[in-house]
Amino acid sequence: MKIKNKKAKKTKEIISDKKKQEDNEVLLPPVRMSDDPTPKQVKWINRQRVLVFAARGINHRHRHLMEDLKKLMPHHKTESKMERSKNLYVVNEISEMKNCNKCILFEGRKMRDLYLWLSNIPNGPSVKFLIENIYTMGELKMTGNCLRGSRPLLSFDPQFTKDSHYVLLKELLTQIFGIPNHHPKSQPFFDHIYTFMILDNRIWFRNYQILSEDGALAEIGPRFVLNPVKIFSGSFGGTTLWENPKYVSPAKLRQAFSKKAGNKYERRIEKKIVYEATKPETGYPDIEGADFFKGDPLEKAQEVVVKEENSLQEEEIIQQPKKSVMHIKKTKSIPNMAIRRKQLKAKSKSISDQIKKRKQFKKKKPMKA
Secondary structure (H helix, E strand, O other), rough: OOOHHHHHHHHHHHHHHHHHHHHHHHOOOOOOOOOOOOOOOOOOOOOOEEEEEEOOOOOOOHHHHHHHHHHHHEEEEEEEOOOOOOOOOOHHHOOOOOOOOOOEEEEEEEOEEEEEEEEEEOOEEEEEEEEEEEEEEHHHHOOOOOOOOEEEEEEEEEHHHHHHHHHHHHHHHHHHHHOOOOOOEEEEEEEEEEEEEEOOEEEEEEEEEOOOOOOOEEEOOEEEEEEEEEEEOOOOOEEEEEEEEOOOOOHHHHHHHHHHHHOOOHHHHHHHHHHHHOOOOOOOOOOOHHHHHHHOOOOOOOHHHHHHHHHHHHHHHOOOOOOHHHHHHHHOOOOOHHHHHHHHHHHHHHHHHHHHHHHHHHHOOOOOO
């Protein structure tokens, strides 16, 4: 009998606990007016945790950008720098150890280029970006300011809904940058906005403070531009779902600029040679005085033609007895245009051969002893 009474008491206690839990739960009505106060939710439902860290090889500006993002995200977790020799699949294990389901990884190349990985941790997808035009909070010194730990509003460009890869990026950005409601380290209000705008096939990030209810904004910082490279099906790997056809690596851009600067001397010599080859022997005489442009242009032209004809006739009359001698002297002293062009072409070939020899000599490496 005693055992039965104990079991009945336990069942009554369980039923009473369930009733108390049901009483504490707040059921939202299907329609709520905007003026009505929002019911308080005690539970922390959205348990997003983001691991933010970097691999070795980033410079000081990249590190300051990472610290700025950590300040804006109270739901982040930190980790020490990862070795570059390790495979990126190790990041999945590190995030699981830290109990994180999202990850932001900064990867540096040659101490000047910065790549950003955004990943949904166990199963993917993951995105690789090239970060361009970095401006940190310390550099900008904007007038805007927001309370640390406050929740942001996310504003996206309308183009995010048009293309399929932008829809995926929008969902991933909202899950990573959106701060969960009732997070222990966050504040229960909105006082700044993250804007993600698409321009030139890139995503432009800006952070603004909400000054008033009218929509007045003041920029806080940081600023950066995300150039998407690839979207992978898995976390830090897998099959490529999408690849940017207009992406050019910064190393190739620098190589093209250096080639353009290296060919400057050659182009200058070629221009000189072309100018000498196409230079006219005779030029037009200078027109003295501004009276030439007054009056009817046709009458002025006829006067000039008549004057030239008269001068030519006078010269022929004067030089008639010395015609044969002058003809011989001209042929001896003044070479033909074709001969002169041939000489200039030969000069240009010799100069181009010298330039090629110099390039080949530079490319040859010295033999090891």
